[in-house]
Amino acid sequence: MKTKPITSKLTASEAVKNILWELIRMREISTSIIILVLAFSITLRAPSFLSANNILNIMMNISILIIVALAQAMVIITRGIDLSVSSIIGLVGMMVGFILRLYPETPIVFVVFLGMLLGSILGSFNGLIITFGNVPPIIATLGTLSIYRGLVFFYSQGTWVNSYELPISIKLLSKGTPLGVPNLILIAILIALIASYFLKYTRTGRDIYAVGSNPDAAHYAGVRLNRIKFLVYLISGLLSGLAAVLWVSRFESAQTNSALGFELQTVTAAVVGGVSTSGGVGSVPGVLLGALLLGIIQNSLNLIRISAFWQLAAQGLLILFAVISDKAITERVRRIRK
Amino acid sequence: MNSRSASNSGKDISEFPEKKSFLSIFKRWESVLVILLVMVVIVNTNLSPYFLNKNNLSRTSSDFMEIGLMMLPMVIIIITGNIDLSVASTMGMSASLMGLLHNYGVNIWIAAAAGLLLGTLGGALNGYLIGRTKLPALVVTLGTYAFYRGLAYGFLGDQAARNYPADFTFIGQGKIAGTLIPIPVVIFILFAIVFALVLHKTSFGRYLYSIGNNEDATRYSGVPVNKIIFRIYLLSGLISAIAGLILAARFGSTRPDNGTGLELSVITAAVLGGVDIDGGKGTLYGATLSLLLIGLLRFGMGLLNIQGQVQSTVIGLLLIVSILFPQIAGAVAAFRNSYTKKKILLAILGFLLVYIAFFVFFFWSRAPIVNII
Numbered sequence: 001m002k003t004k005p006i007t008s009k010l011t012a013s014e015a016v017k018n019i020l021w022e023l024i025r026m027r028e029i030s031t032s033i034i035i036l037v038l039a040f041s042i043t044l045r046a047p048s049f050l051s052a053n054n055i056l057n058i059m060m061n062i063s064i065l066i067i068v069a070l071a072q073a074m075v076i077i078t079r080g081i082d083l084s085v086s087s088i089i090g091l092v093g094m095m096v097g098f099i100l101r102l103y104p105e106t107p108i109v110f111v112v113f114l115g116m117l118l119g120s121i122l123g124s125f126n127g128l129i130i131t132f133g134n135v136p137p138i139i140a141t142l143g144t145l146s147i148y149r150g151l152v153f154f155y156s157q158g159t160w161v162n163s164y165e166l167p168i169s170i171k172l173l174s175k176g177t178p179l180g181v182p183n184l185i186l187i188a189i190l191i192a193l194i195a196s197y198f199l200k201y202t203r204t205g206r207d208i209y210a211v212g213s214n215p216d217a218a219h220y221a222g223v224r225l226n227r228i229k230f231l232v233y234l235i236s237g238l239l240s241g242l243a244a245v246l247w248v249s250r251f252e253s254a255q256t257n258s259a260l261g262f263e264l265q266t267v268t269a270a271v272v273g274g275v276s277t278s279g280g281v282g283s284v285p286g287v288l289l290g291a292l293l294l295g296i297i298q299n300s301l302n303l304i305r306i307s308a309f310w311q312l313a314a315q316g317l318l319i320l321f322a323v324i325s326d327k328a329i330t331e332r333v334r335r336i337r338k
Numbered sequence: 339m340n341s342r343s344a345s346n347s348g349k350d351i352s353e354f355p356e357k358k359s360f361l362s363i364f365k366r367w368e369s370v371l372v373i374l375l376v377m378v379v380i381v382n383t384n385l386s387p388y389f390l391n392k393n394n395l396s397r398t399s400s401d402f403m404e405i406g407l408m409m410l411p412m413v414i415i416i417i418t419g420n421i422d423l424s425v426a427s428t429m430g431m432s433a434s435l436m437g438l439l440h441n442y443g444v445n446i447w448i449a450a451a452a453g454l455l456l457g458t459l460g461g462a463l464n465g466y467l468i469g470r471t472k473l474p475a476l477v478v479t480l481g482t483y484a485f486y487r488g489l490a491y492g493f494l495g496d497q498a499a500r501n502y503p504a505d506f507t508f509i510g511q512g513k514i515a516g517t518l519i520p521i522p523v524v525i526f527i528l529f530a531i532v533f534a535l536v537l538h539k540t541s542f543g544r545y546l547y548s549i550g551n552n553e554d555a556t557r558y559s560g561v562p563v564n565k566i567i568f569r570i571y572l573l574s575g576l577i578s579a580i581a582g583l584i585l586a587a588r589f590g591s592t593r594p595d596n597g598t599g600l601e602l603s604v605i606t607a608a609v610l611g612g613v614d615i616d617g618g619k620g621t622l623y624g625a626t627l628s629l630l631l632i633g634l635l636r637f638g639m640g641l642l643n644i645q646g647q648v649q650s651t652v653i654g655l656l657l658i659v660s661i662l663f664p665q666i667a668g669a670v671a672a673f674r675n676s677y678t679k680k681k682i683l684l685a686i687l688g689f690l691l692v693y694i695a696f697f698v699f700f701f702w703s704r705a706p707i708v709n710i711i
Contacts, residue, residue, distance in 0.1 A: 081476075095699075095700070098703050098704060098707060099703055101707065102703070102706060102707070118696070118699075121692055121693070121696045124692070125693070128689065129658055129662060132669065133658075133661075133662045133665055133669075134665045134668075135658060135661045135662060135665075136615045136616065136661075138421075138615055139609055139615055139657065139658070139661060140658060142602060142605065142606065142609075142654075142657065143606075143654040143655070143657040143658040144654065144658070145602070145654070146602070146606075146650035146651060146653060146654030146657075147650075147651045147654040147655055147658075149647060149650065149651075150647050150648045150649070150650045150651025150652075150654065151651060151700075152647075153645055153647035153648055154645075154647075154648050154651070155700065155704050156704070158645070159707075256647075264423075264480055264483065264484075267476075267480060268480055268481075268484075271477050271480070277474045277476050277477060278474070307492075307495075309491045309492050309494075309495040309496070309594075310488065310491070310492040311488070312484055312487055312488030312491055312492075313484075313485055313487075313488025313489045313491065313492045314488065315484055315485075315488060316482065316483070316484030316485025316486070316487070316488045317485050317488075319480075319481045319484060319485075320467075320478070320481035320482065320485060323473060323477055323478070323481060324467070324471065324473065327471060327472075
């Protein structure tokens with residue numbers, strides 16, 4: 001068989017140009033540019049930004065965010081949203097905290113599985129009302145956001161599980177360094193790898209994109225819409241359950257207001273990372289970059305000594321800036337491309 | 339999805355009076371709300387002798403007026419198929435600016451005007467970004483949600499503004515002379531009437547529904563969609579600022595975290611009132627009724643000493659059940675026609691067992707510790 005001599009028709013400079021265009025077309029590039037510019041300007045002001053210690057610090061801070069933001073991204077790709085993740089973290093964290101307080105000897109593997117199991121049960125409830133109850137995702141999860149958070153208060157009667165009541169095993173789950181790097185970071189990387197494989201190379205993963213980009217077409221192509229939607233909320237619950245155990249481990253406590261407001265951070269990380277709220281678009285590297293951008297913003301505001309009171313404003317402004325410039329870059333590229 | 343929006347537009351754009359039978363009353367969501375409202379009043383009156391106390395009702399009614407005020411533009415925004423998550427932050431931002439200026443000794447009314455201006459500017463920024471640059475409303479208002487709240491913290495830091503003059507606090511704490519009607523309630527009612535007239539009686543209101551049903555078609559019919567979107571967000575900023583000032587006047591102080599989390603209550607009130615989150619459907623009457631329902635429900639639970647957070651659980655359940663309930667008839671019909679009855683029954687049974695197991699574990703694991711307390 002004769003191969004078509006397409007490449008030979010291109011001159012070298014054209015080939016390079018094409019590769020460059022392909023790179024620019026990738027959504028992740030615009031986020032990366034923003035991150036690089038930001039990192040560069042911060043390093044000018046505060047050289048300690050690039051120290052190994054600080055980078056490790058940023059990684060620790062965004063690990064839990066990455067885990068939940070990946071789940072959030074899957075949900076948003078199907079045109080849904082899961083606002084209840086923060087309450088699932090609160091509730092599962094509290095239940096796990098109570099168990100650990102009662103039975104400090106519980107093997108840590110069992111605790112992790114318990115957290116994921118409880119999380120998936122809560123997530124499956126979201127999935128059920130959204131798929132079979134036909135309730136819009138934003139409403140359903142807005143409802144369970146308050147329901148689960150209320151259950152936290154009911155469960156603990158307003159009490160906390162404090163650091164001294166928790167066994168050392170749970171604290172080591174995130175902070176132990178058997179492989180040289182804190183476990184928490186490794187867990188986040190592992191989850192990102194699994195999610196990446198799942199979304200890219202499994203049939204179910206591709207179905208998630210199909211459901212988001214064109215539900216009708218997906219339906220006619222034989223994708224079971226309800227099953228896929230149910231699945232993403234189940235996964236979201238499962239990963240939130242895992243995040244809950246890690247939350248207890250990292251902050252060495254289970255509080256009634258743990259992770260309050262965290263749901264918006266996960267949505268922001270996903271959206272800044274290029275996951276489209278109109279569905280069907282988004283990638284794991286993008287979400288990682290989105291979370292990294294949020295982490296860098298938070299970290300840098302401390303480094304360049306912006307008053308704690310103005311930090312939230314600066315964060316909000318930078319998020320807006322990131323979203324707008326991302327949009328501008330993609331628009332510009334599309335126009336030149338035409 | 340398409341068939342759904344098509345039926346929506348048929349029903350809502352041309353609201354010709356239909357022939358009404360007695361049973362058709364129950365088809366309207368507003369009637370369901372009225373029935374729920376009556377039930378809440380009856381149950382609460384039986385449970386607590388203080389429920390129908392005039393002073394109590396007067397005090398509790400002003401508690402919900404900030405939510406109510408912000409709900410008015412929210413209804414309009416949701417009807418156009420957008421959302422505004424930044425309302426509570428806008429409220430905190432304007433009140434904090436006013437508090438800051440007041441702390442510097444500026445006349446309170448000038449400070450209040452500055453607060454209103456800032457809130458309106460905040461709304462304008464939302465409106466510009468959503469209407470012009472075509473960024474999704476959810477994303478933009480998520481950003482400004484953090485930005486505006488951040489400005490509130492920036493203005494006041496860990497300080498609070500206090501000692502507002504009596505004429506100002508009158509807006510929040512005063513009552514109409516000789517009656518028990520609080521001023522915030524009067525303000526809310528006035529705004530609600532204006533909003534209801536604009537939404538239901540003007541062509542501007544019709545445009546809002548039509549944007550929610552089909553934005554592109556509306557644009558091609560010559561309606562200045564971008565301008566309208568800009569205006570309603572501007573309005574939302576202004577009203578949120580007014581709500582912020584009323585809250586400050588009612589508390590007699592301002593802290594930067596005033597009103598945190600209220601946006602969810604506002605959206606809950608709108609959606610429970612039958613406003614379709616996908617746009618194009620809903621009335622202000624329904625939303626106002628649901629505000630009343632939530633208010634009375636919370637008040638009743640408060641009288642029964644139920645914790646605020648647990649109250650939210652009940653409101654959340656109410657929100658889900660209220661939307662789930664109308665779907666049940668359809669689900670039953672679908673079940674009857676399906677060929678896989680056994681499988682569905684097994685699935686239902688399975689989920690029930692899982693949830694029962696969850697709650698058994700829930701109560702089992704908390705029992706030893708809660709009993710000690």
